[in-house]
Amino acid sequence: MEQPPPSSTGVAARLQQVTKQYQLGKTTVHALRGIDLTIAIGSYTVICGPSGSGKSTALQLLGCLDMPTSGTLEIAGQDVIALSDAARTTFRAQHLGFVFQNFNLLPVLTALENVEYPLQLTVRDPAERRERARAMLTAVGLGDLLHRRPAELSGGQRQRVAVARAMVKRPRLVLADEPTANLDRRTGAELIALMRAMQREHQTTFILSSHDPQMIEDADERILIEDGRVVESTRRQAPLAPAQGVS
């Protein structure tokens, strides 16, 4: 299916004729079969589709965590396929934030340290790192739980820490792989509202994969992937108004 033209604000990510094949024993698995995607800067995009459709693979490619078998992949204006492994890692540190389904916090670090730790890759001043981490945790509503370790936090609180960790570096792109899948409905809704609010406040491009109807409904752009192909792409006509605050 043809992808609509990018928004006037510019392109955050572009995939052209991207394929991804895995070797599973003697079987070749075609995870992506030549997809074209263009994600606008500042958009809130949800990739949806049934399990095994290839949405997580697409998200991994967009997050520079994996490379396509063929095709071109451009993130924030950078041809990431041309980068070395080390340069791609640096690119992730500088421009990309991640929110994982299982939160993926480091259990030995407190909430504050979890948010602060990756900042050492991009911010030299320890005091600035600490202040930014503190401010971001406060922004996601965890200002009074800074020194709790992940094991002492609820699932929703952990995912808020993960959102703060993704946002604290002021990334060009945040990728969230089914971020509400391990949360109950109410907590999931709160997290969706939080991410949406953060995205609006910081004008950050968010690309999420999800089955969550509420998240899909709330998206600026919905991309449906089935069997490794983009079968539908829908863009919201009028952008939502900027959020007034974050809950």
Added chain:
Amino acid sequence: MNIVALASRNVLRNARRSALTVVALVVGTLAILVFGGYVNDNVQGLQTITVRQHGHLQLVRKDYLDFGRGDVGRFSIRDYETLLATLRSDPVLAPMLAVATPVLNVEGTAGNFSAGASSSFSGKGVIPSEYLSLLAWDGFGVRIPPGRSALKAELPDGGIIGFRMAQLLALCGPLGLKDCKTLPPRRVASAQEESLPEDIAALGLAEQPTAPEGDAKAPATIELLAASPGGLPNVVRMSVLQAERQVIRDIDAIYVAMPLSLAQRLVFGPDEHAVSAIVIQLKRTDLMEAARARVSELVKGSGDLEVLTFFQVSPVYEQIVASYTSVFTFIAVLMGFIALFSIANAINMAVGERIGEIGTLRSLGFQRGTIRGIFVLEGALLGLFGTLIGAGVSILVQVGLHAGRFTWTPPGRSSPIPLRVDVLGNPTLILATVVGLSLVACLSALWPANRAARMEVTEALRHA
């Protein structure tokens, strides 16, 4: 929060496993340091005893070690007094000297013919006061009591024999020795056997001042018989001042020490004065090479003399040290392997448990080198904790052993010695063990750390 703090917390995260790994390191460090300290103490003790007996250097005729005892005349030094004066007055050598003294080594047969007993002996003639100084050397401060000597300059015919030699010569009673076995009486005894053979008696009496008649407390005497440089037998009568137990049992049975003048009379007769060696004892062993070079230079024009070290004079010293060293090396290597496998196992398990975290860190932008560094650092921390605790425990063992005043009798010795380990006296060994085992820990962590660093991000994230 830096990488060291993160690694430290990860080490403490699985406290039981880390504790077991640290215990393995503690045991390894303890084994190396305590045995190393024991070896150190023994080698210092052995060197102290060897240097007391042989000095650090001996100035002898060339080939003396190989042929000297068989041909005393040919391999003796006649102008020894001039040489001694040269050595003692040399401005370079003199500050290094503790003692420089002549010695005449002699072997032959000792007999207590009135008791019908005789035995071979290996003796030496020394200057009593200087011999006493030799026996007091304590260059390492190991506090082995100074050797005693009853030799006296004013008793030119008085000598000392070993305790077992006293037994062999049936002198337990005359010398009033305790715990001394008495020689059983012979089954067949004739007047002829029990008396000193006339020819030997004549030889001895010819050169011997006669004991005052009617002296009820006349000291025990023995006859010493040795071959003169011409091959003829010489005999002197020696008053036995004391029987002294020698540290090595076999030497105890043949030991005779006498004033140099008596030994010279025994070997050369009344008119000739020569010695086997000039024994040079230095203030410290580390001066030996410099002193050896200087002595060689000083005696360059004095004929075919050579300077021997105590290693050469007493090769058993090096054999014992080599034996200790090989056992120590074996233990150190074994402990190194224990450390290697303990750390490798612990870090390998940690990598296996934290694959998801590795994926997370990589996705956040941490390079492969950082992942490798975290796990190597965890290995290094375990190694460092273990070796430092091990070093502390080793020092406690040293203190405990010294406080407990334990003793043991090494093979070949006739008396027990204190069981000591000298850990603190060898800071180089402590440092080398701590650094060495910590490096082994880093190296052993490297393999699992590399495995962690090579993981693909997407594959690692599947384990999160």
